[in-house]
Amino acid sequence: MKFERFLSAVSKARKPSPIRMATALMLRSPPSTISLGGGSPNPCTFPFRKLYVEISNGTNIRIEGKEMDRALQYSQSDGIPELKDWLKRIQKHFHQPPLMNDSNENELDLCVTVGSQDGLTKVFEMLLSPGDNMLLDDPNYPGSLAFLQPLPINLLPVDTDEFGMKSSSLREALSAWKPSDVLNPNSDIPKVLYTIPNCGNPTGASASTGRKLEIYKIAREYDLIIVEDDPYYFLQFNETVAPSYQQLDTDGRVIRSDSMSKVLSSGMRLGWISGAKPFIDRLVLHQQATLLHNSTLIQMLVWKLLEKWKLEGFQKHLKETKTFYESQKNVMIESANKWLTGLAEWNVPQGGMFLWIKLLGIDDTTELIQKRAMEKEIILIPGSAFSVKENVKSSYCRASFSLSSPENIDEGIRRLAELVREELDRKHK
Ligand code: 09M
Secondary structure, eight states, X not given: OOGGGGOOHHHHHOOOOHHHHHHHHHHHXXXXXXXXXXXXXXXXXXXXXXXXXXXXXXXXXXXXXXXXXXXXXXXXXXXXXXXXXXHHHHHHHHHOOGGGSGGGGGGEEEEEESHHHHHHHHHHHHHOOTTOEEEEEESOOHHHHHHHTTSSSEEEEEEEETTEEOHHHHHHHTTTSOGGGGGOTTOOOOOEEEEOOSSOTTTOOOOOHHHHHHHHHHHHHTTOEEEEEOTTGGGBOSSSOOOOHHHHOSSSOEEEEEESTTTTOSTTOOEEEEEEHHHHHHHHHHHHHTTOSSOHHHHHHHHHHHHHHHHHHHHHHHHHHHHHHHHXXXXXXXXXXXXXXXXXXXXXXXXXXXXXXXXXTOSOXXXXXXXXXXXXXXXXXXXXXXXXXXXXOOSEEEEEOSSSOHHHHHHHHXXXXXXXXXXXXXXXX
């Protein structure tokens, strides 16, 4: 693949930072090396001494002495090597990326980011230039839309259904171009396809293997980069799950975003971007120029947790986490069946944290949810908040089953049903 074709002018112009190179050099050098080059503060002046963290099985993680000095210090922009090794092992286990097979182990690289939000915005900056056309799921995650909508680019919404992005809608969105336009450097043919393949936010939809194969085929035909935003990957309820786009990718056209937010901690802010090395190299230059690196302390904590748990312990934790969310989902579906039958429609999510509810007979839920729902003391997100194009009406709302108790889920859905009834009564008066 010609990676250059996809890089924005800003990304192409990024150069390695000489001071960050000095830090990287020092970290790789023998202990006898004397560095007068780095701008790192001396940790002997830092007030923190030791960190003991109790984890859920009653054991401890300890960071002290030299390790504490390290945890409090600047570190590599792409992440500390021990954590990167673990994340690569996780990547290999769950996705068996063809780009990471035994003969070309280093073709796929990864970069630790501050949650997937940070990584995604950097990927977008790397790939998008003013005037570009970009394809993306509609509806979509407002956090990404908040970054994308103000950019001087044209967003091309692609319809989704219960199996995620529709390949027919993708073909339609691309019908203004032909695959051979790829050869014309002045063509405005889209280069980027952004999708949330599993337990989508807001729809809860997961793309089937068939769908993914169709989408990947189109991506090859039109030479598209697929940005695979998959923070709910670990929250898929079924034992067998569809392969990720990264697993299907033999070309290096998939840039994948993962996150520990939904399984270890969202406040900790740890995610990672993986993809073909030429892309990750560019991303690391962006890291060098913005946040320098994710917190060394947090990275060490997660590395030590994974070191303690091993892959088996991580999987056991994932299983427990999924069991929790599945049971929460069951409560919400039961409540929806009880209270909303005849008033609303929904698909049962195969994972994640969201139920996407279509309120029947209501063209736009925005005012209902933003004003009248508040009067009933229930908070939901109106469908319009997820629309790629601004000021679009939506009959949907997003209900999250992640945080409320089973009793409150049931009461919340009951209040929603009451609200819909009152609204329909009001309309028919
Ligand atoms: N609501 C997310 N989604 C969300 C949300 C959130 C505060 C976050 C998709 O933690 P990160 O950076 O790894 O996650 C970012 C992210 C990326 N991609 C598809 C996501 O759903 C997180 C944070 C308040 C509300 C929030 O509602 O949906």
